[in-house]
Amino acid sequence: MNSLRAAVLAGALVAATGSLAPAAAELSTEVPSVGQLQELPGVSRTRVVYETPEVRLVRADGERVSLARELDDGRPVLLNFIFTTCSSVCPLASQTFAQFRDRLGTQVSGVHLMSISIDPEQDTPARLREYARKYHAGPEWQYYTGSLDASLAVQRAFDVYRGDKMSHTAVTLMRAAPGKPWLRIEGFVTPDDLVRDYRSLLAAR
Amino acid sequence: MQTHAGRTMPPTLVLFLLLAGAAAGASAQAEPAGEALYRDGVLPSGAVLSGVREGNARISGSDAACVSCHRRSGLGSTEGRITIPPITGPYLYRPADERIDDQEVPYVGTSRVAHQAYNDETLARAIRTGVGADGRPLSYLMPRYELDDASMAQLIAYLKGMTPRHVPGVTDTVLHFATIITPDADPARRAGTLAVLDKYFLDKNAAARAVAPRLYATRPMHFRVNRKWQLHVWELSGAPQTWEAQLRKRLAAEPVFAVISGVGGATWEPVHRFCEEQGVPCLFPNIDAPPGNDGDFYSLYFSRQVLLEAQLIAEQIGERRDAGPLRVVQVFRSGDVGEQAAGELRAAGAQSGVTFENRVLRSTGSAEELRKSVSQLHGADALVLWLRPQDLAWLPPSPPHTSLVWMSGVMGGLEGAPLPVSWRAATRMTYPFDLPERRRVRVDYAMGWFRIRQVPLPALQVQADTYLACGLLSETLNHMVDTFERDYLIERIEQDLDHRVLTGYYPRLTLAAGQRFASKGGYVVRFSEPQGPKLATLSEWLTPEASRLSASAR
Numbered sequence: 001m002n003s004l005r006a007a008v009l010a011g012a013l014v015a016a017t018g019s020l021a022p023a024a025a026e027l028s029t030e031v032p033s034v035g036q037l038q039e040l041p042g043v044s045r046t047r048v049v050y051e052t053p054e055v056r057l058v059r060a061d062g063e064r065v066s067l068a069r070e071l072d073d074g075r076p077v078l079l080n081f082i083f084t085t086c087s088s089v090c091p092l093a094s095q096t097f098a099q100f101r102d103r104l105g106t107q108v109s110g111v112h113l114m115s116i117s118i119d120p121e122q123d124t125p126a127r128l129r130e131y132a133r134k135y136h137a138g139p140e141w142q143y144y145t146g147s148l149d150a151s152l153a154v155q156r157a158f159d160v161y162r163g164d165k166m167s168h169t170a171v172t173l174m175r176a177a178p179g180k181p182w183l184r185i186e187g188f189v190t191p192d193d194l195v196r197d198y199r200s201l202l203a204a205r
Numbered sequence: 206m207q208t209h210a211g212r213t214m215p216p217t218l219v220l221f222l223l224l225a226g227a228a229a230g231a232s233a234q235a236e237p238a239g240e241a242l243y244r245d246g247v248l249p250s251g252a253v254l255s256g257v258r259e260g261n262a263r264i265s266g267s268d269a270a271c272v273s274c275h276r277r278s279g280l281g282s283t284e285g286r287i288t289i290p291p292i293t294g295p296y297l298y299r300p301a302d303e304r305i306d307d308q309e310v311p312y313v314g315t316s317r318v319a320h321q322a323y324n325d326e327t328l329a330r331a332i333r334t335g336v337g338a339d340g341r342p343l344s345y346l347m348p349r350y351e352l353d354d355a356s357m358a359q360l361i362a363y364l365k366g367m368t369p370r371h372v373p374g375v376t377d378t379v380l381h382f383a384t385i386i387t388p389d390a391d392p393a394r395r396a397g398t399l400a401v402l403d404k405y406f407l408d409k410n411a412a413a414r415a416v417a418p419r420l421y422a423t424r425p426m427h428f429r430v431n432r433k434w435q436l437h438v439w440e441l442s443g444a445p446q447t448w449e450a451q452l453r454k455r456l457a458a459e460p461v462f463a464v465i466s467g468v469g470g471a472t473w474e475p476v477h478r479f480c481e482e483q484g485v486p487c488l489f490p491n492i493d494a495p496p497g498n499d500g501d502f503y504s505l506y507f508s509r510q511v512l513l514e515a516q517l518i519a520e521q522i523g524e525r526r527d528a529g530p531l532r533v534v535q536v537f538r539s540g541d542v543g544e545q546a547a548g549e550l551r552a553a554g555a556q557s558g559v560t561f562e563n564r565v566l567r568s569t570g571s572a573e574e575l576r577k578s579v580s581q582l583h584g585a586d587a588l589v590l591w592l593r594p595q596d597l598a599w600l601p602p603s604p605p606h607t608s609l610v611w612m613s614g615v616m617g618g619l620e621g622a623p624l625p626v627s628w629r630a631a632t633r634m635t636y637p638f639d640l641p642e643r644r645r646v647r648v649d650y651a652m653g654w655f656r657i658r659q660v661p662l663p664a665l666q667v668q669a670d671t672y673l674a675c676g677l678l679s680e681t682l683n684h685m686v687d688t689f690e691r692d693y694l695i696e697r698i699e700q701d702l703d704h705r706v707l708t709g710y711y712p713r714l715t716l717a718a719g720q721r722f723a724s725k726g727g728y729v730v731r732f733s734e735p736q737g738p739k740l741a742t743l744s745e746w747l748t749p750e751a752s753r754l755s756a757s758a759r
Contacts, residue, residue: 083717085718088289089287092345098262119715121726122720122725125750148713162285165715166703167285168285
């Protein structure tokens with residue numbers, strides 16, 4: 001499953017790896033976020049087109065679902081990758097999602113947050129539900145597991161697969177509507193910046 | 206007498222350390238209040254620890270506890286591109302350039318994060334305000350904590366107490382390990398496991414001996430690459446309730462760094478408890494029904510084995526719930542692990558329309574008793590066999606009166622199970638390993654090693670697991686360089702296991718903080734021919750619950 005990238009990443013040209021890549025290349029901007037601390041690599045943003053893979057996942061409520069249908073349910077979507085026994089990166093990523101959600105206030109009903117497990121064999125639906133409770137995830141925020149192959153297919157399609165769960169990095173993906181390019185945010189983005197990104201993405205829709 | 210880092214100690218200190226006893230891990234002398242704060246996020250007052258991250262994100266309790274990032278050892282961790290630095294006393298209070306030459310501060314990869322030396326005041330400031338010793342802000346990941354002076358003093362005392370000290374079982378020249386054998390261990394597995402361990406340790410030491418020339422240096426060196434491995438075989442005797450006392454005695458007499466492999470029978474509970482209470486890593490013993498859960502720390506297991514099989518069977522029974530009422534008849538021998546498996550299945554499979562019946566065989570029984578136990582079955586019954594090979598061979602030659610028959614592959618001998626011909630096509634076998642043709646390459650590597658060293662193979666799967674356990678221990682110790690901390694050993698295995706390519710009988714192994722069973726699933730298979738070991742798969746690799754539709758989704 002080739003992810004079709006047509007993106008410029010911090011000035012370096014990343015060539016499209018497939019023939020179907022739409023001419024959606026946009027210039028990315030490296031935006032050092034306010035209050036970002038020196039030790040961590042800065043947050044970088046790119047616009048990327050990904051082909052959604054044909055994958056069935058198991059949602060935390062136990063329902064078997066199609067990834068494409070979950071992504072294309074009509075709402076703008078934010079996507080991240082977590083595992084429930086992850087000690088530092090994922091709790092922060094989940095917390096950022098939770099704060100993003102809180103900052104949206106009443107507009108939260110118009111957004112879909114999706115967290116996909118990269119340790120699906122351990123992260124059973126029950127464990128995901130328990131994890132979701134910690135962040136008070138409501139109908140706006142759903143967690144997914146499934147077979148290992150399914151999880152890998154999604155990770156590869158969105159270019160977040162780093163060999164194993166311990167090597168993963170913080171990536172947040174955001175898309176205004178089906179068919180639009182994704183905004184790919186690498187690094188630890190602050191909830192405020194995420195809200196700003198989200199608003200400008202919707203404004204440009 | 207020398208510390209693990211190689212510095213000679215004054216005799217009085219040596220005596221003190223010996224008196225400090227076998228449990229002289231990093232936390233043994235620590236302040237209990239500081240420990241509760243560090244590990245559980247509980248303040249001395251009993252209130253929960255609370256912290257704030259960038260953007261005013263509040264975390265509290267166990268989520269805010271130091272242990273979640275800096276780990277139990279205090280030596281930090283790495284995740285992707287993130288490095289969590291060590292925060293034990295020496296790493297915080299000594300400047301980096303001094304640390305490099307200090308024999309008491311072992312090298313850990315996470316210590317690459319450079320910082321100026323802290324004192325109590327700057328450390329308290331860092332914890333409260335997120336400003337480091339050099340006046341620069343700490344990492345984005347580090348919360349700022351609201352701690353009163355008393356709590357702060359407890360925490361700092363705890364961090365200072367996490368200093369390297371004499372670790373039992375580690376000398377300048379020898380690493381001591383034990384393996385534990387319970388009196389009810391299967392003799393073939395016992396012999397097979399010990400044969401692999403003996404040869405592995407022999408191999409390890411032969412390599413060390415080959416580096417004959419003595420090495421000299423003008424100053425003490427950090428790393429001693431040629432410590433010999435010594436194995437202590439702890440054979441237990443008598444009733445299980447006496448095992449813990451026996452183990453404590455053995456540990457005091459023969460201090461070991463860790464327990465590697467081992468063989469158990471019906472219960473491993475006392476050994477598991479011993480490892481948790483004494484803080485001794487117990488790595489991948491060969492037992493069919495591992496006790497404990499993901500919340501424990503020191504015991505790691507390859508798989509939940511028969512307990513996992515019980516869950517796999519429960520899920521399949523769950524999928525048939527629409528087919529009308531079902532009676533699940535479970536046959537097991539009193540005193541064997543089948544009893545625990547049957548209990549697990551009953552708990553996992555409890556639902557309306559399903560009833561359970563146990564048919565318990567005496568601990569030493571006859572073929573006649575067994576045959577009776579599988580009679581009086583009807584079409585609406587499911588039969589589950591928690592039986593060893595000898596019992597399977599005693600099954601009646603006529604096929605069972607139900608099409609729903611499951612058996613434990615772990616107990617029955619996998620593809621070597623001596624099922625009567627008429628049972629072979631009808632019986633579904635749970636198989637919590639990779640399939641024979643898929644694991645071939647990985648197991649062949651062990652097989653070649655066994656063959657070259659003429660290791661007899663009375664219990665192949667268990668021996669492959671033993672060899673795998675030894676390899677993981679050896680590899681992890683290499684990664685640890687000379688940082689012999691028991692907690693760190695466990696943390697490194699959690700961290701590195703995902704990378705392991707040769708995973709023996711298992712398709713993959715993964716652990717993490719709060720994961721104690723490395724392989725999480727299994728297949729359902731049946732024999733595909735009247736004779737021989739050929740299997741047909743009836744399912745994909747299943748992980749219980751991940752693949753199950755929950756009740757709420759129906």
